[in-house]
Amino acid sequence: MIRTLVVEDDARVAEVHAAYVARLPGFELAGVAHRGVEALELIAARPVDLVLLDFHLPDVTGLALCRALRRRAGQPVDVIGVTAARDVETVRSAVAEGVVQYIVKPFSFATFRDKLERYAIYRERLAGRTDASQQEVDELLGTLRGSAAAPLPKGLSQQTFDLLADALRAADGERSAQDVAQATGVSRVTARRYLETMASQGLVALSMRYGATGRPEHRYRWASAQTRSNGSA
Numbered sequence: 215m216i217r218t219l220v221v222e223d224d225a226r227v228a229e230v231h232a233a234y235v236a237r238l239p240g241f242e243l244a245g246v247a248h249r250g251v252e253a254l255e256l257i258a259a260r261p262v263d264l265v266l267l268d269f270h271l272p273d274v275t276g277l278a279l280c281r282a283l284r285r286r287a288g289q290p291v292d293v294i295g296v297t298a299a300r301d302v303e304t305v306r307s308a309v310a311e312g313v314v315q316y317i318v319k320p321f322s323f324a325t326f327r328d329k330l331e332r333y334a335i336y337r338e339r340l341a342g343r344t345d346a347s348q349q350e351v352d353e354l355l356g357t358l359r360g361s362a363a364a365p366l367p368k369g370l371s372q373q374t375f376d377l378l379a380d381a382l383r384a385a386d387g388e389r390s391a392q393d394v395a396q397a398t399g400v401s402r403v404t405a406r407r408y409l410e411t412m413a414s415q416g417l418v419a420l421s422m423r424y425g426a427t428g429r430p431e432h433r434y435r436w437a438s439a440q441t442r443s444n445g446s447a
Contacts, residue, residue, distance in 0.1 A: 221279070241264075244260060249271055253267075267293050292314050294315040315329045315332070332358055332417075389433065391405040
């Protein structure tokens with residue numbers, strides 16, 4: 215599980231973000247802090263993998279807290295900025311401080327889920343690696359920085375994309391295009407086209423299953439499904 219700390223000075227907003235975390239398989243809430251010093255105390259007292267950080271805190275700036283986390287954390291702690299700050303200088307400074315994702319308020323749960331699931335995929339792909347080729351580094355960073363909200367290829371609709379993504383996300387393990395088509399009511403050809411698009415975006419893992427005829431069947435798995443099933447990052 216990815217142990218996640220919400221750092222947000224507005225108690226009502228913090229409650230919403232905590233509820234969002236609770237809705238995501240593979241994530242668990244490690245706590246809620248309303249001040250920077252409280253966040254540091256919580257991280258010193260319990261394991262935390264990820265911090266969802268508001269940049270406007272009453273006692274310290276978010277960027278200063280990022281620097282403090284780098285100095286004081288007993289193990290690496292990743293940070294996703296969750297903030298209304300959208301000026302270019304703040305974004306640039308956040309990247310310089312190692313912020314791995316940036317979510318601009320206000321946002322929908324779909325946006326929140328997309329960013330955190332991409333982060334989970336990134337962690338899963340890093341697990342067990344000691345080095346990586348240039349292509350693998352590019353793929354890792356592409357997964358982390360990508361967005362399901364990017365324009366779809368011509369002829370694909372966001373509504374159908376989301377329908378098929380939800381069906382595969384909810385599935386237990388691998389599914390064929392035919393399985394997803396039957397679950398969503400679209401044709402197999404349509405399902406495969408959308409699933410291939412998801413695979414190209416890094417959202418879906420593609421594998422081959424060879425049958426008696428020797429022709430491989432494409433199998434698709436939501437890329438963070440392994441994280442959910444084994445309870446680890």
